[in-house]
Amino acid sequence: MQVASLDRSTEGVVMLELRDPGSRPVPSFTPGAHLEVYLPNGLIRHYSLCNDSTESDRYVLGVGLAASSRGGSSYLHQEIRAGDILETSAPRNNFPLVADAHEYCFISGGIGITPILSMIRWCVRNSRAWQLYGCARSRRRAPLYEALLELSGAEDRVKFHFDDEQEGRLFDPRPVLESLSATTHVYCCGPGPLMDAVAAARGGRPEELYHFEWFTPVRAEAGSDRPFCVVIHSSGQRIEVPSGRSILSVLEEHGVGVPCSCREGLCGTCETPVLGGVPDHRDRVLTEEQKRANRSMMICVSRAKSDVIELDL
Amino acid sequence: MFVKNAWYCAGWDYDVTLARDSIVPRMIAGQRVVLYRKPDGGVVAFEDRCPHRQAALSLGRKEGSGLRCMYHGLRFNAAGVCDEVPGQEHIPERACVRAYPVVEKDNWIWIWLGDPQLADPNLICFSVGPSDPNWSIRTSKMHVKANYRLEIANLADLGHLAWVHEKTVGGSRKYCEMKPKHTMTARGMNSQYWMRSIPPTAAVAHLFPPDMLVDLSFDIQHTIPCNWIMHFRVFSAGTATEGESNGQLIMDSYTCQAVTPCDENSVDYYYAWGPSKATDVPGLADMLGKTLDIAFREDANVLEAQHLRTKEEPGRRGVDINLDAGPGRMLWLLDKLLKEEAKVSAPASALAG
Numbered sequence A: 001m002q003v004a005s006l007d008r009s010t011e012g013v014v015m016l017e018l019r020d021p022g023s024r025p026v027p028s029f030t031p032g033a034h035l036e037v038y039l040p041n042g043l044i045r046h047y048s049l050c051n052d053s054t055e056s057d058r059y060v061l062g063v064g065l066a067a068s069s070r071g072g073s074s075y076l077h078q079e080i081r082a083g084d085i086l087e088t089s090a091p092r093n094n095f096p097l098v099a100d101a102h103e104y105c106f107i108s109g110g111i112g113i114t115p116i117l118s119m120i121r122w123c124v125r126n127s128r129a130w131q132l133y134g135c136a137r138s139r140r141r142a143p144l145y146e147a148l149l150e151l152s153g154a155e156d157r158v159k160f161h162f163d164d165e166q167e168g169r170l171f172d173p174r175p176v177l178e179s180l181s182a183t184t185h186v187y188c189c190g191p192g193p194l195m196d197a198v199a200a201a202r203g204g205r206p207e208e209l210y211h212f213e214w215f216t217p218v219r220a221e222a223g224s225d226r227p228f229c230v231v232i233h234s235s236g237q238r239i240e241v242p243s244g245r246s247i248l249s250v251l252e253e254h255g256v257g258v259p260c261s262c263r264e265g266l267c268g269t270c271e272t273p274v275l276g277g278v279p280d281h282r283d284r285v286l287t288e289e290q291k292r293a294n295r296s297m298m299i300c301v302s303r304a305k306s307d308v309i310e311l312d313l
Numbered sequence B: 001m002f003v004k005n006a007w008y009c010a011g012w013d014y015d016v017t018l019a020r021d022s023i024v025p026r027m028i029a030g031q032r033v034v035l036y037r038k039p040d041g042g043v044v045a046f047e048d049r050c051p052h053r054q055a056a057l058s059l060g061r062k063e064g065s066g067l068r069c070m071y072h073g074l075r076f077n078a079a080g081v082c083d084e085v086p087g088q089e090h091i092p093e094r095a096c097v098r099a100y101p102v103v104e105k106d107n108w109i110w111i112w113l114g115d116p117q118l119a120d121p122n123l124i125c126f127s128v129g130p131s132d133p134n135w136s137i138r139t140s141k142m143h144v145k146a147n148y149r150l151e152i153a154n155l156a157d158l159g160h161l162a163w164v165h166e167k168t169v170g171g172s173r174k175y176c177e178m179k180p181k182h183t184m185t186a187r188g189m190n191s192q193y194w195m196r197s198i199p200p201t202a203a204v205a206h207l208f209p210p211d212m213l214v215d216l217s218f219d220i221q222h223t224i225p226c227n228w229i230m231h232f233r234v235f236s237a238g239t240a241t242e243g244e245s246n247g248q249l250i251m252d253s254y255t256c257q258a259v260t261p262c263d264e265n266s267v268d269y270y271y272a273w274g275p276s277k278a279t280d281v282p283g284l285a286d287m288l289g290k291t292l293d294i295a296f297r298e299d300a301n302v303l304e305a306q307h308l309r310t311k312e313e314p315g316r317r318g319v320d321i322n323l324d325a326g327p328g329r330m331l332w333l334l335d336k337l338l339k340e341e342a343k344v345s346a347p348a349s350a351l352a353g
Helices: A073-078 A110-125 A145-152 A174-178 A192-200 A247-253 A288-293 B148-155 B158-162 B284-312 B322-345 B348-352
Strands: A002-007 A013-019 A034-038 A044-048 A059-064 A103-109 A129-136 A158-162 A185-190 A210-214 A228-232 A238-241 A271-276 A296-298 A308-311 B007-012 B024-028 B031-037 B043-047 B061-063 B066-068 B082-084 B102-105 B108-112 B138-144 B181-185 B188-198 B214-223 B227-236 B249-263 B266-275
Touching (some): A034 A059, A044 A110, A103 A192, A110 A145, A110 A185, A145 A158, A185 A192, A228 A247, B007 B249, B024 B249, B031 B108, B043 B102, B043 B108, B148 B266
Parallel strands (some): A103 A185, A185 A210
Antiparallel strands (some): A002 A013, A013 A059, A034 A044, B024 B031, B102 B108, B138 B266, B188 B214, B227 B249
16 A cells, blocks of 8 residues: 555644555445554554545554554654555454444544544444544644544534643543443543543443454554464364464474465465464465455464364365 | 485486497586496496596496496496406405486486485386377477576476566466465475466467467476476367366377486476377477477576576575465475485484484
8 A cells, every 4th residue: 555645733643544556446444444554664553544434545544653662653653754655454343333323422532533533434424323522631632633523513522531621630431421321332442541441431231332442452463462273184183373473383393394485474385275263364475355265374474363273284 | 405315317318328438427416427328228327436536437438237447447337346456356345336226217317316225216206208109299408507496496486487488488477377276295296277368378379360369277296306297288268267178178288397406506407398199280299399498598598697696695585475385385395305314314423412
């Protein structure tokens, strides 16, 4: 994807507009979706899409500068220029919007507004009832403030909470949540303390009404991928693949040799047929269609979404 | 680095004759070899070094089924055992030249460089030679100044046909888009490719009507070290998008190629191509044979330049792309066999330590 434009108008935030370099349509997405961005420095980061999900020609990502950035957000803040090419995954959604709710309550903190903005745009387009509680440390640091004001409209659907205008007090979700109707779905994305506060204020309301996007996700870090079990079809052997290790390297350690070359998901040498389980494809060899078919995987980089994955070895 | 326990092609059967002067030196995987035929027609392969002072036995003289070194006259029987040291009675026990196991199969001469106990002729790759009555095969050879790993990679990826053989046996970008099916075997890899509804390649386009499209089937058996046997078929373009073409078979052919490393810097390339007798027409086999001579010179130009560059910067790590899957598999297998041999041949003390 090519960086078509950048917007740094909010302090600590850069908005990236990505388009296909050949001006082809981009794969569609649903509200709440994110892209995996493969940074030239080798890091992989997830960023939510905030534009209207009916747009087929672009993605808009919001990237907050993480205070303790290890080279992901700081790269995008300092190095990236319009015209640069960024490798990304197709859109994925771990934070999908329930389509048939009669009312939606959104709570965002800081850059956590990005997936929620695409949800709000969907609500407006589909004439659904919604309200947003948008939190930020200050008005100046509130991402997408102007866009939200516009969407707020006459019904005053957007309420802001700026910590510095409340004598540093954080947003208290309890009164809001207590006033919700029994079927309103709550979507929350923001810093951990905000999401913890919302989760704690749930009271007796059903859990399925609450949806969280853990925005500093454990899953985004290569070293903290969840462990799973590989079954070798020919021998029935079961081998645990721990976090931070590839299937390939663990199999080699167990004497199961699989042809390999690049170990980066680029060459396709280690392509291995999948007999059971769901791969988490992370290679640059299979097409999106082949990835969806889940018939084979590159075991040097791809992992498992399921707890067990069976390989035809 | 070379795998020792493998059959290496030492040339075409006609390279070694009963003629008095047919004593053929070869460099095979870093070893100097001399080949000759005994009066009964059997091929003998010796190390091309006299055990006395390393004179070249290939400068020697055939005597019956034996060979005499023409420096100091030591004579060796067909088993490589010295039976005469002119001027003395005593024949030193160590006066033996190494004799390699030799097998002739499908008009190729194969020699085994490793442990003679392991020289199983069943390990020689399948091939179709010029004496096969069902095929009209034409043979040839070429010396290429490149490391054999580059040849392995070249043969394990047909994507290069799009560019290297633009004017001969390739030329369509579709060669890069073919998704081969690679299956590993004990000592190699089988690869299947289909190309559907493409124009005939430049070398043969003049033989077809202008708008004619064809389906091509490539069915390849690679074996270590670098033998490459392809069953290649041409059909008129059919409608099938998977599996066998439902067009009409125009040509059924085999091309058999044995790339024998001489040393780390060059290979002897023995190759052949020809149609089945059923699909042959006069002139076809000769055209195919000549086409390979031209096409492999195209490869050699690329590989020789590549070889020079990789020698200049041997440590440079290349970028990997999707076309590397076939080469990656064959080179992985080669490295695996090399490692296994290194382990077995390591001294006992090293293993104990």
